[in-house]
Amino acid sequence: MTQVAPDKVTLDDIRVAHKMLDGVARTTPLESCRALTERIGGPVYLKCENLQRTGSFKIRGAYVRIAGLDASERARGVVAASAGNHAQGVALAARLLGVQSTVFMPVGAPLPKIAATRGYGAEVLLEGTTVEHCLTAAKAYAEATGAVFIHPFDHPDVVAGQGTVGLEILDQCPEVRTILVGTGGGGLLAGVAVAVKALRPDVKVIGVQAAAAAAYPPSLAAGRPVVLPAVSTMADGIAVGRPGDVPFALIDELVDGVRTVGEESLSQALLLCMERAKLVVEPAGAASVAALLEAGGSQSYVPIEPPVVAVLSGGNVDPLLMLRVLRHGLAAAGRYLSLRVRIPDRPGALATLLAELADTDANVGNVTHVRTDASLQLGEVEVELQLETKGVEHCREVVARMKSAGYPVAEA
Structure with missing residues (x-):
């Protein structure tokens, strides 16, 4: 057979x-x-x-894998490597099954994920800067201690x-x-x-x-x-x-x-x-x-x-x-628009520009003045604008309105 x-x-x-x-x-x-x-x-x-x-979904596979260990394997504990989801799945599954768990995570792993993994009961050890570094460390730990390595997907x-x-x-x-x-x-x-x-x-x-x-x-x-x-x-x-x-x-x-x-x-x-x-x-x-x-x-x-x-x-x-x-x-969806606009460097010029923008219904989030660029003419200032818009079509309307008002406009 x-x-x-x-x-x-x-x-x-x-x-x-x-x-x-x-x-x-x-x-x-x-x-x-x-x-x-x-x-x-x-x-x-x-x-x-x-x-x-x-x-x-990681709790599903982690639990089934650890539940399938025999008594001697469970007694040695389990070890895993992960930047987040697998770490938490292994930690919770091990706790539910009464098994000691150790998880290697990268040094730069997000603090909330490290805290959550520890909160589920695992010992967290930070190793290297990538998951590959952690996998190497976890496998070495398994060989040295007898802990069972729980792979995130290859089992x-x-x-x-x-x-x-x-x-x-x-x-x-x-x-x-x-x-x-x-x-x-x-x-x-x-x-x-x-x-x-x-x-x-x-x-x-x-x-x-x-x-x-x-x-x-x-x-x-x-x-x-x-x-x-x-x-x-x-x-x-x-x-x-x-x-x-x-x-x-x-x-x-x-x-x-x-x-x-x-x-x-x-x-x-x-x-x-x-x-x-x-x-x-x-x-x-x-x-x-x-x-x-x-x-x-x-x-x-x-x-x-x-x-x-x-x-x-x-x-x-x-x-x-x-x-x-x-x-x-938001930027990819056209909800942010960054513009560079040149205006005269005199009182009231910025207020006039912002009034023009107000009529387009775009919301100004940030304004930065640039006065030291070698390409600027004498008496000219460049204004960098961060705008909140309603989408791609609205972005086009804003740019068209600025150009029709006589402003030299470039998208940043």
């Missing part, structure tokens, strides 16, 4: 994980999103894993736990035609694909990666996991430079496609979730929404057919990052 590969994850595995998580992980809500529905011309629903315990138990999201989606939205899943190492995408394709092979399952951290497209093209030379994205939760071996094999077999999205779309997606859906989502958690904002932009992608379920994978966003991302999102 042919033996099942040890890294193969099946629907039965996910069903077992689902029972194991009863009373541990929440069945997160599925919320309709009118703004996205209008955009793509069909129903769009948001699977709110940002409202999960610890603020992301069948972790994939099975994450796959319970797929079971919930099919139960909550049986009419679904496309599921979008933000993807880093691939544990969530692989698990959802196993569950969905086993029960509803007609449903498209599509991964979404940040374009600047997209290891899956070249890996799928090569037929094996490929290491990216560098990753750089605001979506730190999916900034993974190499797919996991276990999820890659499943994704290669089952997933319909992997899309990439830009930083502008990620920031606009976070803003949309906050403004229109009233949901706090981290950039990685908003990747699926970013794909909907870019839908139709490339004919090479698998079409997104509604009804669509977009998985919001997490909501653990650092307040300082949120502030920067929201500003970026």
Whole structure:
């Protein structure tokens, strides 16, 4: 009889994980999103894993993995490496199961995530400046102490736990035609694909990666996991430079496609979730929404057919990052406008300019005078303006109004 590969994850595995998580992980809500529905011309629903315990889906896989340890393994404790979500998932899962946990986090990890991980009961050790440094330290710690290393995505138990999201989606939205899943190492995408394709092979399952951290497209093209030379994205939760071996094999077999999205779309997606859906989502958690904002932009992608379920994978966003991302999102959406305007350097000139701007209904946020630029004429001053506007069309109207009033205008 042919033996099942040890890294193969099946629907039965996910069903077992689902029972194991009863009373541990929440069945997160599925919320309709009118703004996205209008955009793509069909129903769009948001699977709110940002409202999960610890603020992301990671508790699912972490709990299933640790619960599968035998008594001797549990006695040695567990160790993990993470910048945030996996750290909190492991910490809470270990506490619930009575297991000692140690988590390595980068020195620059957001303080709220470090505090939350400690609050769930883990010993937090800061190591290096990247998650890769932490992974190296965690594996060395495991070898030295005997603690069990809990990988964030590259283990069948972790994939099975994450796959319970797929079971919930099919139960909550049986009419679904496309599921979008933000993807880093691939544990969530692989698990959802196993569950969905086993029960509803007609449903498209599509991964979404940040374009600047997209290891899956070249890996799928090569037929094996490929290491990216560098990753750089605001979506730190999916900034993974190499797919996991276990999820890659499943994704290669089952997933319909992997899309990439830009930083502008990620920031606009976070803003949309906050403004229109009233949901706090981290950039990685908003990747699926970013794909909907870019839908139709490339004919090479698998079409997104509604009804669509977009998985919001997490909501653990650092307040300082949120502030920067929201500003970026507002600027990308045309809600901020930076202008440089030259005016005579005499009393009343600035007041006249501001009165002209007031008539455009733009709100002036900041004004800076520049008098020492060599390109300025004698008796001339350049004013840098930061304006709050109503969108791209309003920005055009403001610039046109300034030019028609005779002001030399340049966008900063």
